[in-house]
Amino acid sequence: MAPLNSSSGRPQRGVAQEGGASFRAYTMAHPRLMETKEQLLRAIYGAEPGSLVFVFGPTGVGKTTLRLKLEQLLMEEALPPQECDPGRIPVVSVEAMAALSGNFSWKDYFTRLLREVNEPLIDRKLHRDPGDLKRPAHPLFAVGPRAPGFELQYAVEQALRFRRPRAVFVDEAQHLTRVASGRRLSDQLNVIKSIANRTETVHVLIGTYELLPFRNLSSQLSRRSIDVHFARYKSDDHADVETFRNVLLTFQTPT
Numbered sequence: 198m199a200p201l202n203s204s205s206g207r208p209q210r211g212v213a214q215e216g217g218a219s220f221r222a223y224t225m226a227h228p229r230l231m232e233t234k235e236q237l238l239r240a241i242y243g244a245e246p247g248s249l250v251f252v253f254g255p256t257g258v259g260k261t262t263l264r265l266k267l268e269q270l271l272m273e274e275a276l277p278p279q280e281c282d283p284g285r286i287p288v289v290s291v292e293a294m295a296a297l298s299g300n301f302s303w304k305d306y307f308t309r310l311l312r313e314v315n316e317p318l319i320d321r322k323l324h325r326d327p328g329d330l331k332r333p334a335h336p337l338f339a340v341g342p343r344a345p346g347f348e349l350q351y352a353v354e355q356a357l358r359f360r361r362p363r364a365v366f367v368d369e370a371q372h373l374t375r376v377a378s379g380r381r382l383s384d385q386l387n388v389i390k391s392i393a394n395r396t397e398t399v400h401v402l403i404g405t406y407e408l409l410p411f412r413n414l415s416s417q418l419s420r421r422s423i424d425v426h427f428a429r430y431k432s433d434d435h436a437d438v439e440t441f442r443n444v445l446l447t448f449q450t451p452t
Contacts, residue, residue: 227444230259233427234266237401240423241267241364246397247421249390250364253408254427260403263427264290264366271363284359289313290366293373293404301375303388307349310365314356350392357396364399371404374411383414 233252240250254260268288275287291310296302357365367373373385393400402408412424430437 228440229428229430230263230266233263233425237263237267237425238270240425241271241399241401244399244423245421246399247394248399249393249422250399250401250425251408251412251422252401252403252425252427253406255429256405258427258429260427261368264368264401264403267364268366275363286314286360286362288364288366289357289360289362290368292368293370295369295372296375299375301372301385304349307353310353311349311356314360314362350388354392354395357392357398362398364401365393366401366403368403370402371407373402374407382410386411386414 237250237252244250252260252263268290271288275285289310291306291313293301294305294309296305367389373389374382376382376385389400389402392398402411412422430441432438
């Protein structure tokens with residue numbers, strides 16, 4: 198309960214808001230999260246270069262929290278060797294955005310990924326309209342509307358080869374399944390597979406159960422990919438129920 202203002206008897210708004218924000222930001226390393234984290238970490242370290250790792254689970258289970266924890270671990274691991282190799286980025290994370298048109302936009306995806314790796318002079322790597330004099334000659338990142346998707350894909354491949362991240366995390370990866378009429382679902386995944394193969398970088402696709410259709414597209418994919426299931430606690434499992442109660446008690450304990 199928020200403390201009362203002595204003069205008005207009303208809760209102090211600032212204190213109440215601060216307490217609410219603190220509660221929403223609180224994260225507990227519950228057993229299911231820790232188990233999935235260890236499983237995903239082993240998958241990243243043990244996967245062959247160019248492999249795909251699928252992390253799927255229900256909405257709200259904590260997949261983004263899991264990704265942030267993995268990013269932290271991979272960046273901490275890379276600190277000592279990065280002193281001798283400052284051009285390397287330990288991990289790259291990008292969100293597969295849901296397009297307003299309803300169909301996934303690879304151009305938007307490549308643009309966001311290039312921004313994440315802070316790739317310099319992207320405009321110099323693309324065919325540029327000589328008549329377009331309004332754009333700066335040497336921007337840090339300025340991809341114009343005329344930049345073709347295949348050139349952006351090539352720029353992504355070059356950036357990943359140079360930055361050599363341990364893994365590329367693709368959050369909300371279920372949006373990759375949003376395809377235009379007549380386009381095959383396998384074509385969408387082939388783009389990710391091609392980039393992973395060419396750059397020898399492990400790609401981790403994180404999303405809801407809508408990712409499952411990707412998983413069953415081909416036997417070749419099955420041999421080169423790893424599944425990590427981040428499930429909720431089960432109400433009919435005594436151990437899960439007990440663990441969930443302990444998690445709730447932790448949130449109720451004053452700090």
